[in-house]
Amino acid sequence: MKNRRILISGAGIAGPTLAHWLHRFGFEPTVVERAPGPRSGGHAVDIRGTARLVAERTGILPRVRQAHTGARGMAFVDRRGKRVATMGTDVYGDSGGPVAELAILRTDLARILHDTTSDDVEYVFGDSITAVEQDDDGVRVEFEAGGARRFDLLIGADGVHSTVRRLVFGPRERYLRDLGCYVSLFTTTTALDLEGWQLMYTMPGGAGRPGRTAGLAPQPTPGAVLAGFFVRSAPLRYDRRDIEAQKRIVIRAFEGDTWEIPRMLSAIGDAPDFYFDRVGQVRMESWSRGRCVLLGDAGYCASPMSGIGTSLALVGGYILAGELMRAGGDHHRAYIAYEQKMREFADRAQEFARHAGNGGLTPNSRAQLWLRNRSVRMLPYLPKSLVVRGMEKVANTVELEDYAASATLR
Numbered sequence: 529m530k531n532r533r534i535l536i537s538g539a540g541i542a543g544p545t546l547a548h549w550l551h552r553f554g555f556e557p558t559v560v561e562r563a564p565g566p567r568s569g570g571h572a573v574d575i576r577g578t579a580r581l582v583a584e585r586t587g588i589l590p591r592v593r594q595a596h597t598g599a600r601g602m603a604f605v606d607r608r609g610k611r612v613a614t615m616g617t618d619v620y621g622d623s624g625g626p627v628a629e630l631a632i633l634r635t636d637l638a639r640i641l642h643d644t645t646s647d648d649v650e651y652v653f654g655d656s657i658t659a660v661e662q663d664d665d666g667v668r669v670e671f672e673a674g675g676a677r678r679f680d681l682l683i684g685a686d687g688v689h690s691t692v693r694r695l696v697f698g699p700r701e702r703y704l705r706d707l708g709c710y711v712s713l714f715t716t717t718t719a720l721d722l723e724g725w726q727l728m729y730t731m732p733g734g735a736g737r738p739g740r741t742a743g744l745a746p747q748p749t750p751g752a753v754l755a756g757f758f759v760r761s762a763p764l765r766y767d768r769r770d771i772e773a774q775k776r777i778v779i780r781a782f783e784g785d786t787w788e789i790p791r792m793l794s795a796i797g798d799a800p801d802f803y804f805d806r807v808g809q810v811r812m813e814s815w816s817r818g819r820c821v822l823l824g825d826a827g828y829c830a831s832p833m834s835g836i837g838t839s840l841a842l843v844g845g846y847i848l849a850g851e852l853m854r855a856g857g858d859h860h861r862a863y864i865a866y867e868q869k870m871r872e873f874a875d876r877a878q879e880f881a882r883h884a885g886n887g888g889l890t891p892n893s894r895a896q897l898w899l900r901n902r903s904v905r906m907l908p909y910l911p912k913s914l915v916v917r918g919m920e921k922v923a924n925t926v927e928l929e930d931y932a933a934s935a936t937l938r
Contacts, residue, residue: 531680531819531857532556535669537657538686539566541573541634541838542824544641545845546683547649548586553853553935557649558679560671562656562686566639571713571754571803572597572745573634577923579839580630582846585932588640595636598746600724604901607729607786613904614725633747637838660695662818681859682820683848685841688810689768690826696817705809707882709890710764711832712757712778714799715747716792722746722753729787730889732897733760739890739897742782742789755792755799757782758833760890763806774804807832809878816863823848828874833889834881836922843926844870850931873925880922 532555536543539561547557575583575592583589601616642651652671659670660682670676684692694700720727726745733739738760745754759781766773775796782789796802808831815827822828824841831837848866855861888900 529554529857531852531859533666533679534558534681534683534852535560535667535677535679536683536685537561537690537692538684538824538826539563539642539651539653540638540685540687540824540841541641542826542841542845543683543685544638544645544649545582545586545842546685546823546849548641548645549846549849549931550852551645551648552932553849555849555852555857558652559645559649560652560655560657562654564654566642567635567801571634571756572599572631572747573637573838574835575630575632575637575842576836576839577920578926578928579842579923581928582842585846585930586641586644586842588644591640592630592632592637595632595640595748597631597633597748598724599631599726602726602728604728604730604904605787609720609727609787613901615904615907634838636748657691657695660692660820662820667819680819680857681852683823684820684826685823685845686826688805688808688825688829688832690822692820693810693822693826696820697812697822703810703812705811706763707807707809707831709758709760709807710777710781710804711807712774712802712804714755714796714802715752716755716795716799717751718744718753718788718791720744720753720788728889729789730891730897730900731785732894733890733892734894738781739892740781740785741889742785742787742792744788744792755795757792758889760892771802771804775799775802778804805832809881811878815867816859819859821848821859821863821866828870828878830874830877831881834877835919836877836881839923840870840874840877843873843928846928846931847926850929850934853931853935869926873922876922876925880919 534557536559539559543559547559550557603611603614655671655673658672661668666678666680667682668678684690728743730741740759743756757778779793810829815822823844847869851862851865891897
């Protein structure tokens with residue numbers, strides 16, 4: 529086996545999944561992460577379709593089920609909190625709806641994966657890559673904290689704003705496809721009893737204001753909720769490091785609105801896990817260059833609102849590790865095979881996200897809002913085969929090979 533020493537940038541979902549399987553197949557992975565440790569807070573993510581088999585094979589499925597958020601579905605409400613349309617997790621099939629049957633906080637999943645790999649994998653927290661230089665024998669990587677190390681291969685699993693992608697492939701603007709809105713999320717508390725339902729209050733565009741939605745989603749901790757804001761907007765100029773400026777953007781977009789929004793906005797100032805970003809996709813003709821390859825959102829983000837990103841990360845990490853094992857560490861062969869197996873899944877996920885738009889969360893008019901609510905209310909009366917053919921079908925695009933069995937036979 530060659531090219532054993534592999535550096536992975538990013539300790540979210542894709543990176544630790546890859547690290548687990550690389551170690552299992554005889555490689556020596558190192559994971560570098562800018563954050564000082566496994567992140568806290570964060571939004572709920574869904575594990576869909578084939579990704580559940582990856583979780584099972586990785587040995588984390590019991591812990592994932594134990595950490596389930598308790599989400600039962602999504603309900604759209606009016607300004608008084610009355611439900612006007614609902615979508616239970618059973619309507620689209622167990623992994624096909626806006627809220628899947630298996631939902632977990634992203635940071636809980638990341639922590640489970642970290643715990644699973646921490647005894648076998650080197651983690652370097654509080655640092656990031658600043659320079660990459662490839663040659664015929666390996667990759668020289670410089671770090672923000674100082675110093676340089678050599679590895680055989682480099683994997684960028686560092687998200688939609690990937691540093692590895694920028695250093696190896698060029699500016700982020702080349703690869704980002706804008707989807708026309710912003711999303712903001714943070715953890716807070718509420719006196720409302722959500723009863724396991726994600727509540728969404730939508731205001732259509734009009735009178736000089738864009739379509740927008742505010743939402744509350746249940747969390748495993750009693751009394752805790754995830755607050756979410758979604759707003760249609762042209763690109764805004766702001767410093768991604770200036771969190772207070774981003775909070776002011778959200779406040780301006782929703783000030784004066786009703787429902788639970790005044791209380792949600794008042795909680796922004798104290799939010800320790802505030803998240804704000806432009807909704808977009810990462811589109812690339814190739815995910816590899818030389819000894820470097822991209823994984824998960826870094827190479828093929830479908831959309832932060834798509835509900836499929838975590839599944840792409842889990843499946844992608846499993847396949848990349850499996851193909852490196854199968855190729856005996858030959859990265860040329862492995863990268864080609866990885867992309868061949870993942871490309872259709874990534875393309876279909878991105879196509880689904882584009883056609884779904886912003887999920888009816890930023891309607892331009894009252895007519896669009898009425899149509900969304902009416903469509904949701906009709907779902908239980910439609911044939912099951914018609915309802916589940918969307919996300920459920922996308923989530924099962926890949927037929928997984930049993931790489932562990934192949935490794936045993938080698």
